[in-house]
Amino acid sequence: MRMRDTFIKPMHPEGIKFVAIFAAITLVLFLIWQPLGWIGVGLTVWCYYFFRDPERVTPDRPGLIISPADGVVSLIEKAVPPAELGMADEPLTRVSVFMSVFNCHVNRTPIAGEIKAVAYRPGKFFNASLDKASKDNERNSLRIEMEDGRDLAVVQIAGLVARRIVWWVEPGSKLRTGERFGLIRFGSRLDVYLPDGVQPMVKIGQTMIAGETVLADLTAQG
Structure with a gap:
């Protein structure tokens, strides 16, 4: 596994609009006051990870x-x-x-x-x-x-x-x-x-x- 794959996971499509909303709000917060913008960055990253959809290896034994x-x-x-x-x-x-x-x-x-x-x-x-x-x-x-x-x-x-x-x-x-x-x-x-x-x-x-x-x-x- 590449180092990048450890931190960057696929995101479920259901989360795209929410991450976009968080990112847009973050841009506004940066315009208002830079420290608020960095808080928005943290929340946007959290939103992305909330909707992460990593691959899983499922046991295949019947039962x-x-x-x-x-x-x-x-x-x-x-x-x-x-x-x-x-x-x-x-x-x-x-x-x-x-x-x-x-x-x-x-x-x-x-x-x-x-x-x-x-x-x-x-x-x-x-x-x-x-x-x-x-x-x-x-x-x-x-x-x-x-x-x-x-x-x-x-x-x-x-x-x-x-x-x-x-x-x-x-x-x-x-x-x-x-x-x-x-x-x-x-x-x-x-x-x-x-x-x-x-x-x-x-x-x-x-x-x-x-x-x-x-x-x-x-x-x-x-």
């Missing part, structure tokens, strides 16, 4: 469930998947990955399969690290039918400063493990509802890398 988001595991608990997905009304193990404003916010498919349902629901904007965010916050939910016929749910949840959930998949879409499916702007969380009987291989506080960190293994013996 692995991969983290859909960069961030930290904030919760592991039993919970019923969002009702709008039409899944069974039984608690499943939910693993929540909290993304700060410094994480890459491009979301990736945790496991290969077909999208059976996509359900957006408006809501509030509590801190995404809180448990009640799963129930009350704005969210977009996906139900993925895996190759073995079982379902897995992944939910994008808006956070305290997030005001836009983006996704580009629809029912019938067939995705590979680690494939990009959406992003959330400015601080948020991803919940993964594991199939019944599948145990997570991560712990609260663990750092996750979207498309790379193994979250669970369908073939593991409990």
